[in-house]
Amino acid sequence: DVKVTQSSRYLVKRTGEKVFLECVQDMDHENMFWYRQDPGLGLRLIYFSYDVKMKEKGDIPEGYSVSREKKERFSLILESASTNQTSMYLCASTPGTGMSGELFFGEGSRLTVL
Amino acid sequence: AQKITQTQPGMFVQEKEAVTLDCTYDTSDQSYGLFWYKQPSSGEMIFLIYQGSYDEQNATEGRYSLNFQKARKSANLVISASQLGDSAMYFCAMRPPLLLLFGNEKLTFGTGTRLTIIP
Numbered sequence: 392d393v394k395v396t397q398s399s400r401y402l403v404k405r406t407g408e409k410v411f412l413e414c415v416q417d418m419d420h421e422n423m424f425w426y427r428q429d430p431g432l433g434l435r436l437i438y439f440s441y442d443v444k445m446k447e448k449g450d451i452p453e454g455y456s457v458s459r460e461k462k463e464r465f466s467l468i469l470e471s472a473s474t475n476q477t478s479m480y481l482c483a484s485t486p487g488t489g490m491s492g493e494l495f496f497g498e499g500s501r502l503t504v505l
Numbered sequence: 506a507q508k509i510t511q512t513q514p515g516m517f518v519q520e521k522e523a524v525t526l527d528c529t530y531d532t533s534d535q536s537y538g539l540f541w542y543k544q545p546s547s548g549e550m551i552f553l554i555y556q557g558s559y560d561e562q563n564a565t566e567g568r569y570s571l572n573f574q575k576a577r578k579s580a581n582l583v584i585s586a587s588q589l590g591d592s593a594m595y596f597c598a599m600r601p602p603l604l605l606l607f608g609n610e611k612l613t614f615g616t617g618t619r620l621t622i623i624p
Contacts, residue, residue: 434612493552495552
């Protein structure tokens with residue numbers, strides 16, 4: 392089974408702190424994604440990556456950056472956390488083989504910014 | 506741009522009854538994919554079912570079926586014989602054409618429907 396692991400299930404940070412959310416997948420998938428989930432808004436794409444060191448902005452990239460130095464790891468970075476970034480963050484991956492495109496998700500990281 | 510609309514924020518259904526979760530979509534693409542995911546209270550997203558735009562048959566996976574009406578741009582999820590464990594958030598999502606070189610598997614999600622099964 393594909394395993395997507397997010398480093399922290401719950402985080403509490405203060406405004407202005409730098410925050411790293413880590414995601415690792417163990418199935419050699421090409422594509423990795425970071426989504427943000429908020430009640431009433433569903434899941435919105437922040438950034439995605441289709442290869443090592445490659446990244447593309449999603450629908451809501453403002454206030455976020457990403458890093459993909461190794462194929463299996465995709466990090467989401469909040470340079471200076473703000474209260475409006477309190478949310479559930481979901482990492483996902485796909486093999487990039489042109490099949491159905493099913494996303495494999497991690498368990499999510501619930502971030503609270505005080 | 507692709508858009509997914511789920512108009513039912515919440516639904517309550519009696520156990521063992523069938524339930525239909527609505528999903529409509531908007532796209533100018535001829536080729537696309539439609540997905541349903543389930544999210545229990547634990548938070549993980551569970552893939553349920555997939556329908557390609559050129560698939561002539563409605564997709565089925567166990568108790569789940571996707572009622573795909575292309576002309577109406579709807580992709581409703583039908584759960585037969587609902588169980589207490591079906592209580593969760595359900596998200597409809599769409600994928601752009603696979604003709605794109607990169608990022609073709611990024612999904613656009615709806616706002617979700619919270620389904621509660623009543624014993």
